[in-house]
Amino acid sequence: MSSIPSHLASPGGSGAGAGNLSGASSPTFSPLYQQIKALILHGLQSGEWKPGELIPSEIELAARFKVSQGTVRKAIDELAAENLVVRRQGKGTFVATHHEERAHFRFLRLMPDVGEPHNPENHIVEVKRLRAPADVARLLDIKSGDSVIFIKRVQVFEGAPTILEELWLPGAIFKGLTAERLAEYKGPMYGLFETEFGTHMIRATEKLRAVSADQAQAQLLNVSIDTPLLSVERVSFTYGDKPVEVRRGWYLTEGHHYRNELS
């Protein structure tokens, strides 16, 4: 099912001079490598190459798209910079996956104040289907009242309950997700989403606040009411900037902190 891309309208390019400026209005150009990038992105989005798999070599892509290897290289360079693919010298270029040590801590920012980061235990508190509240629906870009999966869980670090999270997932995508499947799954939840539901998270936005633990939160985290908690509201996106998860977390930050790098 190799889709031969339609002709790329290249403004530049040496040799065959296709570059035209004489047209009255040239509203949009994009560089050739951006068009190539979009084509590769489409291959990722459509599932032509799945997470963990090898994509065609630069030379092969260059031949397929009828451009030079250097142009393919620049396209892949950007995809690699965005963590969508991973280059491995001598082996090839792979679709990024959450089933890697490398990706584990990209979305888990809570670190122990001393010592090495550890993988949390996962305690599922509740899983149910319900109709999306207005605020969640807006964030997920679905209609208010559409079916969503609601998950409540507690993550335990070294025996201490530390993170309480509530997740809302679009029911249309995550149909069939059960508490049992979640409970038995080892590793990051994004790995499960990727493997079982074909939905690969690529980026997220977060809003952080300091709040006081209410009665229910205090009980689940085994602290007293009004303990300060770090509130983290996350919206995660898959290819095409499509939102696929709303996650509200409350982090206990005694002995842990949320790390961030500014550059």
Place this chain on the structure above:
Amino acid sequence: MSSIPSHLASPGGSGAGAGNLSGASSPTFSPLYQQIKALILHGLQSGEWKPGELIPSEIELAARFKVSQGTVRKAIDELAAENLVVRRQGKGTFVATHHEERAHFRFLRLMPDVGEPHNPENHIVEVKRLRAPADVARLLDIKSGDSVIFIKRVQVFEGAPTILEELWLPGAIFKGLTAERLAEYKGPMYGLFETEFGTHMIRATEKLRAVSADQAQAQLLNVSIDTPLLSVERVSFTYGDKPVEVRRGWYLTEGHHYRNELS
């Protein structure tokens, strides 16, 4: 500091071991463009080109370093990706500066929940010299007891006190910094550091926690005691990963949030 920046041109001695290009495999090698990047970085660090200034063109740098323009380009690409320089087509490549709208919100992550971000008013509470406590000294990579400048300030957004900050700066670098100068200065403090003290921040690490306001903090922020505050501990670095600021902030997050992008 004792090197002569203007004679980077001769390839013979530059880089100490970076001499030949066609070199056989040696224990340590770095790609040419990384060596060029290091040389340009040295020009930035040594003050040969100051923030806001134009650096030599790619062609000129290529001639100076005796490499191709493409190699210089790749070196500058990385520097631009790290926000150390800014490329402007048709004009040239400029040293990054904090005196730009563009940079203003790179280190100010607190955003209003609704509406556009606004520039805060700056209220200096206290400025004094003192001896570095052990924890601050460790973070600043100086000796405990060395002179540091201590600054306490409150930032006011739209009339509401929102951020309380305490800064520790190495006395050796920020000699002569006074409350008056701070109070009268408009714009981001990093702009002042850059212009008046020749110290340009390039990156920072932060640790975030949720805490309860103590008596003094509550009073300065005009909230009741035990109000949850977002605690932000920042260490800022200049060229060469040298720490030059420790900043401890307490953010009021009612009506504001700390935004973060994960990718």
Place this chain on the structure above:
DNA sequence: AAGTGGTCTAGACCACTTT
């Protein structure tokens, strides 16, 4: 030995800015 990504070069042309 063959295939992959990584580096480096040289040259061409384009888009943008200033002179």
Place this chain on the structure above:
DNA sequence: AAGTGGTCTAGACCACTTC
């Protein structure tokens, strides 16, 4: 018109991995 960064090409060679 001249200079700058931006794009694109073609070819060479290197380093790493696998066969």
